[in-house]
Amino acid sequence: MSEGNVQAGTLPPSPEHTSSFKMISSLGAAGAAAGLLIVLVFGVTKEPIERYKAEVLRLAVSEVLNDPARYETLYVTSDGAIEASVPAGTESEAKKIYVGFDADGHATGVAVKDGAAGFQDIITLIYGFDPTSGKLLAMKVLENKETPGLGDAIEKDLAFVSQFEQATPPLAAVKRSTGAPGEIDAITGATISSRAVVRIINESLARLRAPIEAYFSQASAREEALP
């Protein structure tokens, strides 16, 4: 098998000894050439890749924020403050949120990307939240490995997805909703996946709701103060 090939390969085929200088220099040359090639390709591909990523993010954000005129990326720091940028090196501790604005420059809502374990693996989703009304705007599953045809309905089943529009958090996944606010009808046969979506949003909001609301009340106060 494969190991056999590699093993056989470790036997030196050439009897003559190679000087360590030659070895190091050829490795160095190969490494330099490889690095050069990679940097070259990276230079060419960098732009389209980043453009695509930005486009995907823009689409997702605009979908869950109902087509805002523009959006801004902000950071929620670990102590609950919201900043436009964070010092380099602390990005991993801060949480990115995307605040949408309408044509008049009013903040309409905030989109948050979050994830947690679902039925099979991590589910990543983005949701839009309007702190003014205290209601969700929409939810979109970005990545899931749930059972095809069953659990992956959390992404594809419009009846399920549309329930999140105008739902009032905290949410609850139930079998047959009674009409109470925040109730989400779980997908038949995919209760675990449905619950995971609900849980991700609840836990995310539990963490972020207070800073976001604080930010929005400040923003509206600023707006009122401005004119």
Place this chain on the structure above:
Amino acid sequence: MPAKPTFRSGVHPDDAKELTAASPIRRLAFPSEVVLPLQQHTGAPAKLMVRVGDHVERGDMIASAQGFISSPVHASASGTIRAIGPWPHPNGNFETAVQIEVDRYSAQMPRRRLVPDWEELSREQTVAAVQDAGVVGLGGAAFPAHVKLSPPPDQVIDTLLVNGCECEPYLTSDHRVMLEYSERVYLGIRIMLHCLGIERAIVGIEQNKPDAIEVMRSAAPADLDIEVRTLEAKYPQGAEKMLIKALLDREVPSGGLPGKVGVVVQNVGSVATVAEVFETGLPLVERIVTVTGHGVRKPGNWIVPVGTRLRDLVAESGGLTDDASEIIFGGPMMGIAVANLDTPVLKGTSGVVVLSESEAPPKEHYPCIRCGHCLEACPVFLNPQRLGNLAMSERWDEMVDHHLMDCMLCGCCSYVCPSNIPLSQLFGMAKTALRRRPAA
């Protein structure tokens, strides 16, 4: 009823002892011819001492012991030696045997012999007398009796176990010996205790022989430390290691002999024979054989000259029935099937069982279903299931790693196997293959 002492595992086959348990021992008329193979015991074959044409008397030694683990062979009837050569042996091969044409009309009364008084003899002399009389274990394995009676000096023996279990189904010769010759058994025990220089003996009898237990208890001499104990009726209760475990709760180490745990085990038949040697002066020339099974017309227990051919024995027992299907030397669990009616009865032949077709119907083999019944049955706690699989792939060395050598071929695994896999036969083959293989 409180549980009787026993060992773990084992099987409960239908013992079918009712066929002959009540038949008193009768003496078989001398046949016209007896055949005495030189190999009738475990160990080196005896060394021939006679030539064709010689006339021998009953009790004369015709082959001498060759080494310590060996036993002499004596003429079991007076007569003329007709031939010496290969002859069908119960082990399935042809082995060298002495064929004696028995004297006609002879009363077969042996000449007067010196009867040694064992009480006057030293331990060593007594053991030597037992060896000269050619006494071997009559339970089946035919291990020379004198070897067990002279344990190596580093072993301290404290107990003599007398094996009256007769756990093989069908056989009743030991049962009848205990009923009819209890006094002789006790004399034999005295002699053996003398040989071993110890005081304590225990007689173990399975509970399916209540009359024998009764008789042995009432006949027990008051001056000896002898106990008669009832054991659960279970196969292979009569195997030495199992008997020691049941009676003394000692476990003979793997690969070791009973002497390692201070015990000597002798079969009741051998004990009685030793007594007979010192009562009559006659060596081992006859033994008690159960002829039984539904394939024989008149089952019974017989005193038979060693070397009597199967043909003569069966004829005396009324002949075979029409549905007789298999003739077995020994018990049905460990005995060997023979097809040739010229095969002689040996010293170790405790019985001849003729099974009818209904008793031994042909069985279809199935693949192993890993039911684990064989593990439950194995008295030495092997894993016959794995051993069997290894044997079928001829992986002998791995079998040794799985303790093949502790297997005593008792046949419990084969008996219980619902898929009729001939496990003990495979193990026997494996042992043979390992023996034959040149030591690497």
Place this chain on the structure above:
Amino acid sequence: MKETTGQEDLLRGIWRENPVLIQMLGLCPALAVTNNVENSLAMALATLFVLVGSSLLVSLCKRFIPGEIRISVYILIIATFVTVADLTLQAVVPEIHKALGAFIALIVVNCMILGRQEAFASKRPPGRALLDALGTGAGFAIALVMLGAVREILGSGSFLGVSLFGPSYEPWIVMILPPGGFLTLGALLLCLAWWQERQEVKVSG
């Protein structure tokens, strides 16, 4: 090493020494991404690119690579081509790149590629190395597409995304899940062995 013709070099890898079906190399991508034909094709092409590129390069530079460190150099070369393929796919067909995920990067440790460098490209002229790489890559592609086809047809009822049996087909979801990968390749090998046995019987009988 036995001398071979260029034709043999090309054809050998396609069937008789098929890397996946016969030599059982590169199973990781063969099972991980073959839940549909499209992914299989993309993976096969990426692998083919890396294989051809590194084989050519190794064959061209074989005189300058000291024997003691050649494995490290091969890995370096392969990793470079994989990075190139990874970035290119990401830029050109981002959707497929997302579907294949980390398995593009894992082409680096595909034993098949390293094996070809060690066993062939390092000892042959570039032309032969190219043929061999093409053949092996094609064999890999054939195996992947076979697996992908079986798994997509049964698991989604479609081929290259085109529905085959209509909307009421009940897909065998297991086929596009991990067990389906193992089972499909296992079944494929059983069929191959059965077919080979029949051939042998025909030849000998």
Place this chain on the structure above:
Amino acid sequence: MGELVWIFLSAMVINNFTLALFLGLCPFMGVSARVETALRMGAANIFVLVITSVTVSFLNAFILEQAPYLRIISFIVVIASLVQIVETVIKKVSPTLFRELGIYLPLITTNCAILGLAIFQTNRGYDFIEGLAFALGAGAGLTLALVLMASIREESELASVPSIARGMGLVLIIAGSLSLCFMGFAGLLSSS
């Protein structure tokens, strides 16, 4: 804490590296004929996975932040050299351990599971501790799969396997069956 347990269990059983992600298939197929070998291979794997995880955490934190395009190349080069160094050290320090693990170490370097761990750990943005849990879970999962496969193969070696299924065909079908079994762990710890 619960997060760490999930990461461990996910790599070990829910998304078992071998049976669900197809990583480390080479040793799974090649070195799974004997249970003892499988156990040693598993131990060696855990060892290398942990080293890898630590290395990758370090690389990600300090170097690759600046040059993400060098990821694949630096992972493979650094891991291979590190394993080489560790191998030499073990050989000097503990010849016994080297006999137990040594021959497997170079094989593991070219094993997809190692690079797979590095890439998944990076893609998921695991920190140092999470990476360790991930590596331990992946190693435990690999060992579990290897040992199960080896014990089953030892058993079926004695079985009358049909000629067409001898070899890899049966191994793959056993792997598929194991993979089916492991689906039972789906959703573990994420249901409530």
Place this chain on the structure above:
Amino acid sequence: MNASHRIVTASPHIKAADDTPTIMWSVVASLAPVVASAVYFFGPSALLVLAASVAGALAPEALLGNRGARSLRDGSAIITGVLLGLTLPPGIPLWMAFLGGAFGIGFGKLVYGGLGQNVFNPALLGRAFLQAAFPVAITTWPAASKNWWALQGDNFAFPLMSPKVPDALSGATPLGLMKFEQTSTPSLDLILGSTSGSLGETSGLIILVCGAYLAARKHLEWRIPASILATVAVFSAILYAIDSAHYPSPVFALFSGGLMLGAVFMATDMVTSPVTHRGCWIFGVGIGLLVVTIRLWGGLSEGVMYAILLMNALVPFINRATQPRTFGALEAESKP
């Protein structure tokens, strides 16, 4: 004395009465009351599903098995078919039941060499395949129907096509209700079996009685169901004592779902369970722990099938680890 009558075989020359087909057929016979209760609760659909799964199991055994039609006589494939059928919902399309049986026997048994050689319980492997392939159909429990004669679902769906069950009620088994809606089912209903579920998930009582009969005939290793049920009972009792609001009662745990059927008929499959007594205890305890773990903390409402299959995979290892101590071996080792 006719010599031709005589045979020469190896010892032992006598045999215990039970052979493999006897054991297999007595298992089939003891499944009859379970089948009858399935038919009583689910009507003709139950019979149809069972017939399809049995046919699915027999087809590859007869066509591809190395022992050909002979292997049908030992009854093992029928057991596989019946057991598989009992794990299926009554409304499942017959083609799926057939496929499950064929997969179980083909990939779960014949590739290993047929009877006695397989590692996984073929019925459960078939069921696991169906669960992974058709997760919706296999968890579609029809709403209770008044008419006994009515089919319970789209049994006659065209092969390879989806079943049409308009008013299907999914996940309405007692376990599903417990897991997803925190609703318990009365214990008496569970014990008598008048609940929704797979064919064999009905009366725990009948299954227990059948198991006791088999155990008495020594055709079933009582240690396995005993240890499984005891483990589940103890484990759930502990959890119930800690938090009775969150965790179900031990009675519920014992009599809901396929636990009884699994413990008595599936886990005890001789081929796929350990050969040693100690191994059987370990096996049973392992299954019990896995069942409770999967049911309470896993993503599925029922874990019996996966618990048994996972422990099946461990059986070769358990067998290795629990080799009996050979008679006299310990003392031999302790002496230098």
